[in-house]
Amino acid sequence: MKKALTVVLCISMLGSFASLFAGCSKTDAGEVNVYNWGDYAAEGQYGLMNVIDEFEKETGIKVNYTSYETNEDLYNMLKNSNVSYDVVVPSDYMISKMIKEGMLLEINYDNIPNYQYINNRFKHLDCDPENKYTVVYQWGVTALVYDKTKVKNKPTNWDVLWDENLKGDILMFNNSRDAMAIAMQTLGITPSTCTKEDIDKASEKLRVQKPLLKKYVMDQVFTEMETSQSTIAPYYAGDIAMMMEENEDLDYCLPDYGSNLFYDAMCIPTCSKNKENAEKFINFMQKPEIAAENCKYLRYGCPNDEAIKLLDDEIRNNELTLPSEEYLDKCYVFGNLDPELYEYMQEQFVNIQAE
Amino acid sequence: MKSKLLSVPYLIWMLVFTMIPLVMIAVTAFSDNNGHFSLEALASAFPYTHVFLKSLWIALLSTVLCLVIAYPMAYMVSQMRESTQNVVVMLLMIPMWMNFLLRIYAWVLLLQSGGPLDTLLSAIGIHGSYTNNTAAVIVGMIYEYLPFMFLPIYTVMGKIDKGLVEAAQDLGSNKSEVFRKVIFPLSIPGIISGITMVFVPSASTFVVAQYLGGTDDIMIGDIIDRIFFTNNHVGAAISLILMIFILIFLVLMNRFGDEEAIV
Incomplete structure (x- = not known):
């Protein structure tokens, strides 16, 4: 009896294994x-x-x-x-x-x-x-979300992410493209047409910022901001709308010189x-x-x-x-980021974090 | 003859899922984008030396602390009545049924400012956040890997012949001598496999530091993850170096434990 059961189990296991492979190659007309x-x-x-x-x-x-x-x-x-x-x-x-x-x-x-x-x-x-x-x-843009009970002067652009007074309460994108782009904008560089030298300059700017930061985050930004653990963070505007529904103290800022579309x-x-x-x-x-x-x-x-x-x-x-048309006109797009340049960006960003 | 035939599927398994991937990592590490032989990737791995060292240091510290916590625990549990033992071991295992990320996330909530620990300590006037630092990373790692230290030691201790303990007592050993001369030496194999099972995964772990650490706490596992985004060759080179470090560690443990360590 036990043996029979084992055999049945083995066959069904093999069967499920086989169907696993079949799932990849078989395509019905109705799928x-x-x-x-x-x-x-x-x-x-x-x-x-x-x-x-x-x-x-x-x-x-x-x-x-x-x-x-x-x-x-x-x-x-x-x-x-x-x-x-x-x-x-x-x-x-x-x-x-x-x-x-x-x-x-x-x-x-x-x-x-x-x-x-x-x-x-x-x-x-x-x-x-x-x-x-x-x-x-x-589609979407990047923007700032901040706790209005702790940030006294209403921010107008990314510069506030380098504010010494907020030391230890700032979060930053844990994503090379978005982090580098923010640094470039503060330096007056247009990120969509950046060169290796621009990336080096942006890296220096991010190095200056690192001691002021609490953390590099992606999805963790939701709990950090919704529970008022941190004071300010850049993130995707659509997600900021969600955070603001969870926490009344939060407010947002679309950088005056535009951001990443x-x-x-x-x-x-x-x-x-x-x-x-x-x-x-x-x-x-x-x-x-x-x-x-x-x-x-x-x-x-x-x-x-x-x-x-x-x-x-x-x-x-x-x-x-849905930011206004006028705002979108000010934004830049990473439409043609050269893969080699992106690789360099990623490498430099990892280096900043590893230091 | 028959046993040889039976081992064929395992040999094929190991060839396909262990040996070939290993060779692929090595090939990727020693080549460039055009597929030519190159040492460039390996050279690009050098700037991360201090991250390597920090990761190994964190792994070592976690392993030692795991041992310090798990050893007395295993000893005490092995001294209990069998029915109690089963319940205690079960209780220790239950958290492992839960997803690894959830458990790390739970630690973030426990340690953050306004969290339970902070609330408790605020009552006696200490206020602060206990997450986003190296200590929090180590706490997370210990919690994560403690069962892997506990189980092998506990299993070995359970197998120690009670007769040996009694013999030692009959020959006039007191409690501490029984422990030093009988129980401890016989439990060494468990310690060795426990250390191996904790050190190896904690040296290469990722995500834990991302959740519990601050901006300076990045481990080599996180670097590998990040680098693989855009450059497979450097990623493979770092992985290869990490594997060599772990291999050296295992060989040392093997020496130390008279062939009893598992490799």
Whole structure:
């Protein structure tokens, strides 16, 4: 009896192992493999719509939804393993790198009628000037969040992150691009066209800042700021809107000289085996009701003009979610960050932390 | 013959999942972007020497503190009634069922200003934050790896023949002599494997320092993680150096423990 059970267990284990491999290669006509950032779509949270379920219901196409944490994870996955994804959502600088390396397929925009709703600012992106590969999904800017009970003078730009009076209570981006860009802006350098020398100057500036900092953080910034553990931090504006809902003492500042405008766009990688389904999915995500639902959850900028009309005034008028056109004109985009330069940036940033 | 046949799957497993990846790391470490042989990556690893040393120092300190805490604990538990022993060991293991990150996160909340420790100490007039420093990193590591020190020592102590203890007592040994001459020497294999099991993962750990440490507390594991973002070659080179350090450590432990350390 026991033996029989063992045999059954072994077979079922082998079976599940085999199906694990099968899952990667087998693609039904009725499927779409979506590889998105973690927690980057409304999936029924706070009573909002589950947009993935909704897509499945409407089209009958099964969505295999998986997520990644960084652009580099996505890049390595596509580059080094034998996977098949149909929709991926890289950011600005990564899109240009992927286009250069021939990793993306041209999108047939005839299959994406909802593309007409996309704001012109988000067409012909710096990273995709001929507008062949991308449909912008979300965008945003970087901004400052601070505790107004502890910061007496209302900050106007990044300089406050070097304020000696706040020593030990300042948080900083634990991400080379964003940290370096902030340092460059304080030095009057435009980050999107920076050179190696500019990176060296920015590194020096960050070295000066290090003793004043409490920590380099990414996601930890939420608890740090929401529970008033720290006083000031730069972060993504959409997330700052979320923090401010949790803690009344918080206020925000959009640096007067502009900040980093970033965007993530839906693209179809060359390993796609269901291109038509991918286009259906991308189109569905730009349906005004669906895009509005995502915006309500994420609080990042929505590129879809029709969707913005569907939002409550509270969200639509929030400068953090939807900064004014004039402000966006002042912002810079990392549209074409040279991979070699980025590598240098990353190396210098690690060196600053290691010292 | 039969046993040889049975070992084939394990040999294949080790070849595919241990040997080949090791070779790949070595190849990556000694090549450049064009695939040519290069020592550049290895040279780029040198600026991180002090991070290496600090990581090894933190790992060593955590290991020693784990030993100091776990050894008496294992001894006491092994002296209890068997039914009590099971309950105590169970209680020690339960936290391990929880995700590693959650446990580290719990420590952040415990140690931060306004947290339980701060509230408690504020009552006697001491106020402050106890996180974001090296001590907090070590506390996190000890908490994380204590069971790996406790279990091997406890297992070895449980196996010590009671007859040997009685014989020593019959021959006139007092309590401390019994401990020094019987129990301690017989528990050395447990200590050795405990040290190995704590030191090796704590030297290469990452994330813990990111959560509990300040701006100066970055460990070599975090550096490897960060470098792999943009440069696989330097990342592989640092990993390789770390592996060599750990190998040296294991060989030393092996010497020390008369072939009883696990490698």
